[in-house]
Amino acid sequence: MPQRNKQDFHKRETAEVASFIDHLQENANRNGVFDSAAAADFVVTAANQSTGVKVPDKLQAVLDEVKDADTPKITRALLDGISAYETQHGTPPPADLVEQALHCAYATTDAVRRKYSLDAATSNHHDNLALQPNRAVVAILSALGEAIPFAHYLPADIGSNEALLAIMTHHAGSNYGAYAQGGIMDGAHSGDAYITSSRIHTANTDADGKVTGKLTTVQATDETCDLAAPGLKLLRGRTLVYVNGLLAAREMETDATGSGDSPINGTLPLAGVSYAVGGKINTDNGEFILSTIPAMPPGIPITVEGFVDYERAPELTPSIYTSVNVYKLHAKPWRVITRQSVDSRTQMANELGLDAYSEGVIAIQAQFGNERHYQVLAKAKRLAKNHQDEFEFRWTIQGQEKTRSQIWQDFSAKIGAVSQKMAVDTMSHGVTHLYVGRYVAAQLLGMPFDLFEPSGTFERPCIFRLGRLFKRYEVYYTPKGLVDTPRSAQILCIGRAPDVTRNPFVLGDAVPPTVLPLAVGEDLRQGAGFYARNFTAVNPHGPSSKACAMINVTDME
Secondary structure (H helix, E strand, O other): OOOOOOOOOOOHHHHHHHHHHHHHHHHHEEOOEEOHHHHHHHHHHHHOOOOOOOOOHHHHHHHHHOOHHHHHHHHHHHHHHHHHHHHHHOOOOOHHHHHHHHHHHHOOOHHHHHHHOOOOOEOOEOOHHHHOHHHHHHHHHHHHHOOOOOOEEOOOOOOOOEEEEEEEEEEEOOOEEOEOOOOEOOHHHOOOOOOOOEEEEEEEOOOOOOEEEEOEOEOOOOOOOOOOOOEOOEOOOOOEEEEOOEEEEEEOOOOOOOOOEEEEEEEEEEOOEEEEEEEEEEOOOOEEEEEEEOOOOOOOEEEEEEEEOOOOOHHHOOOEEEEEEEEEEEOEEEEEEEEEEHHHHHHHHHHHOOOHHHHHHHHHHHHHHHHHHHHHHHHHHHHHOOOEEEEEOOHHHHOOOOOHHHHHHHHHHHHHHHHHHHHHHHOOOOOOEEEEOHHHHHHHHOOOOOOEEEOOOOOOOOOEEEEEEOOOEEEEEOOOOOOEOOOOEEEEEEOOOOOHHHOOEEEEEEEEEEEEEEOOOOOOEEEEEEEEEEEEEEOOOOHHHHOEEEEEEEOOO
16 A cells, blocks of 8 residues: 655644545555455444544535445445555645545535534434435545645535634744844745854955955855844953954953953964964954954955843844744635437447446546646646756767667756755745646656556556656646657646645635536436535745746757
8 A cells, every 4th residue: 555645734634534534444454355344344444433534524514414334335335445546646645635535525414414514414304324325435536536636625614614724933022133123933934044153254354455344143154143233242352353263363351341442362374374463353243353463465354243241132032933824715616517308329239338427427526627627727837937958868979879768867857956046936846747748648658667667557648647757746647738740849847835734736626526416407407516615726925836847848859
């Protein structure tokens, strides 16, 4: 059984779902053999609070409505859906997707349908066997089987059609060190000087071999302070002086309770010459002046490091505060109908053995899943305009010395750089998924198995998983949407975050895909209506939406 990818959970319910599914799979697969009875027993036992594993609330609501004999149907649907996802994508589904599947199943319960009038079920007609198990099974299988591999899912409230996405960030509480007040301190922005009491300023020797400068509250760069910022009260007797990174002098240990100027002395051999370093630093305002005997040549960088005395200046103690930005995502409707006349339906059944009604519903479901997937890819392409890169295949030149697979091996350096930039931009993660057209797909399939692991899926006229590149990137084929010619092509790079809140795309269903039988009219036409209410959103948090890039491959032949 494939190992579940590490995921960060933004809420307790998702963590509970992950724990439950892990334990359910362990009980269902004993000694490598699937045991549906053992899985069903585990669910019943867990529901009785005797395993230490909590059954997710929405799954419990579904189980409460079905008859005991139907519990295995729900359990088997969960396991089959997870297995289908693993087969399609080569990895277990993330916990938030399983949570979404349970949310869809919950939306089929009689209590929810009666409360929100989602279909024709009413309080006057309640039949658990007819209404509940099969619809819950379909909802679970659809949610897992039609999932978009790089998306994360956030269940929307069935009544308000709204989901809340909360982004937590950390900020500097004051204009201090390397941070402006309110400056973000997450991701690559973390780690600059702030908490440390050390302040550093580097200045070059002037024409007379002297150096002047000041240690201030603001560290403008790793090597310099902002001389326009307020000076510092420093720990007396602690200042150090470096030349080319070597300790050259230090502040003399005089009276620790003193104030004002404090002497600095030391010696440094440089290029065969021994220099005596002398000068002073004012421990009340951070100003210093240094000189050497003999005079150093002009332009030699000299670095002074001092340390803030928080006992004398407690008001400088830095602070960090946490903020949470809440974004609202609203579900929107999808709907379509299909109809068949009684003549066409009976003729298809008699002559071809086909059920026109069922075939129409299947076509609707396929269109819904494909349309949503292509819609998200279109959004990814728009976002990728902010991060374009190029891989020069140069087959006309390199093809004289290398095979195509050897040239594609060089692609690892290009995508690695793109992935690292994405991680910095998003403050979270790099590239995880690639989408390619048929020409790039064909060349990747020709690479050695240690570089590209094919999924084993045969060619299809739709999006499907092609394999794993460099043991890191999941590659998918798409028949449309990308430039794809024998000479040049596009590779769409998408980064899936370790948690829902940081993912570039957030999806969710308030009302799961629902098929409603339509009444037979006077024309004897019978049909079905399809309805769903969901959101397919770009993450409104700016940095998190930057997890898309486009690599343009040129000169492939």
